[in-house]
Amino acid sequence: MKLTSEDLADLAVGAAFLGTGGGGNPYVGRLMVERCLDEGLTVELIDPSALADDALVIPTAMMGAPTVLVEKLPSGEEAIDSLRLLERYLGRRADATMPIEIGGINSTIPLVVGARLGLPIVDADGMGRAFPELQMETFGVYGVSGSPMVVTDEYGDSTLLNGADNKQMEWLSRMVAIRMGGCAYIAEYSMSGADVKRTAVPNTLTLAMRIGRCLRTAKARHESPFEALLRLLPQTLYNYGRIIFTGKIVDVARETRNGFSLGRARIDGLAGFAGTMEIEIQNENLIARVDGKVKAIVPDLICIMDSESAEPITTESLRYGQRVTVVAVAVPQIMRTPEALDVFGPRCFGLSEPFTPIETMV
């Protein structure tokens, strides 16, 4: 499947939605790929099922705090160096690249890498959303090693890292990214086609496009984009969603610490929603509580959207006074197993509340 400019616009919106607040500014990511299309390059997706079992797939991405990304814009080509260095170390050329997460900029970095190198991009990812840390991958949950990993920057620095485990890989590479200026370009979780089929969350790039298209066409038809979205979800692996709050942002606390954007947003209820919702953030929205009661919790999606335009709002763009609608969405089963929750469930973020699926939350 070859992507068009309209696909990219839809993808940017859908990936911002699936990014659950994280993944960086979607507009920047879209511009990076638009330029490839303008130059006549091809952005070609490949379905995971179409990969040869012995194909070599090298995912590419950025790492860093979203608050830094918006001030230090990438061209998207920087991650090519990371992929090339990993190929050199592995002694083999990649047959495809792939996103590590579906969210903001990291949905589009591999599109640029693929377009520039003439590689297809696997329509799948390892988070099924965005997460703040690199061990939080279904790839790793189901046994793929994140190492060897390459971290590069735009100044010619590079690091090839082998972590004792994926958490050590995150721990070491995070500081390298900080010293590289707060964000860096990576290639990691190199794996076979068979491993992609076994461990990736499938078809999330096309899902993001479907979500973007759904919102766009509903608005064009003057229908509620929220209702259209909630009708779409049951036709996907993310088979349940609902509006958990509507209100006005009255407070945003945000700081960049240890290489992450940390913070919380407070939303006063409107339109029949009483009380105040508080959302905790580590790059992504992790938990939503109303007056202390949990309304949705990681890894389920918590998406803050503009109540008028239904545009997803990423964490670094939250502002006082915005009228927002908060949508929570069930993640696919592969992300809710005990092994998965051990790696990116609530406890991994220091939350004491247990994971409760959004569809069973009262």
Add this chain to the structure above:
Amino acid sequence: MKLTSEDLADLAVGAAFLGTGGGGNPYVGRLMVERCLDEGLTVELIDPSALADDALVIPTAMMGAPTVLVEKLPSGEEAIDSLRLLERYLGRRADATMPIEIGGINSTIPLVVGARLGLPIVDADGMGRAFPELQMETFGVYGVSGSPMVVTDEYGDSTLLNGADNKQMEWLSRMVAIRMGGCAYIAEYSMSGADVKRTAVPNTLTLAMRIGRCLRTAKARHESPFEALLRLLPQTLYNYGRIIFTGKIVDVARETRNGFSLGRARIDGLAGFAGTMEIEIQNENLIARVDGKVKAIVPDLICIMDSESAEPITTESLRYGQRVTVVAVAVPQIMRTPEALDVFGPRCFGLSEPFTPIETMV
């Protein structure tokens, strides 16, 4: 030249002296090599002039704050992994290893690596003393790249780093070492035999042994070890030294910050020395002032020694109440060129005073 147990004892003392306060506890370093001798292994030095021009030399070392080293003791074998990984990356086996600095533990790490791998150890180093940062090498001053560099820890983590320059290499690897627990094992500045001859400070391992032997034999003869030492220096590349202060340590401020041991020591004068000497420390002793007037300044050596035993005292062992004699020594000309002072002169440590050779200091 094959080292004996007595050589090692002398080397430990001499390297602590040349380490000018840094390089970590010399006793630990000595024990590591003693064990190799006990096991029947050979520690063989090779003179730099005996190296083939196309030999591959891979220096090995630890990096980290001396305050951490004394609490996280190495076996010396950890750096073998670093050397092996760098060999793999370079696609070639090393013909010899070498110290990157002559000071404390980093004088003996390569001895263990060499003994265990059956490699000779080049009798030379890249600092002619100890320095706190990895770009502060005569190797780099005269054009050898520190990268590719390998950093490993004892848990199975490893990083292969290519810095845009040697300062970036230091900047990135420092944080990796911090995340590895405050100290780590490295292989860097791989170079040809020709480059060793051109850029290294020669014969510093044997110099350290000569210094240790000089102090030991003077004491055995009930002569002043300080006078014996000052008589020895003019027969070496470090051709001038003098006692710049004698007194009692009245204050030691020390903290471990950004991966370094930072601090200052104050010494009240005794035995004809008036006033108070203050010595500033970043792992090593950088500048000695008496009541604000500079008495010795980096890169010349500033060695704090026990006034009774003439044992060099490394920064992490400085204590209130110690009676000390401070000796300053001229470093070889290769370390005093404008290019060298650009890399490890006073300004590189944030000092505003210019470098003034100890022999011309009034």
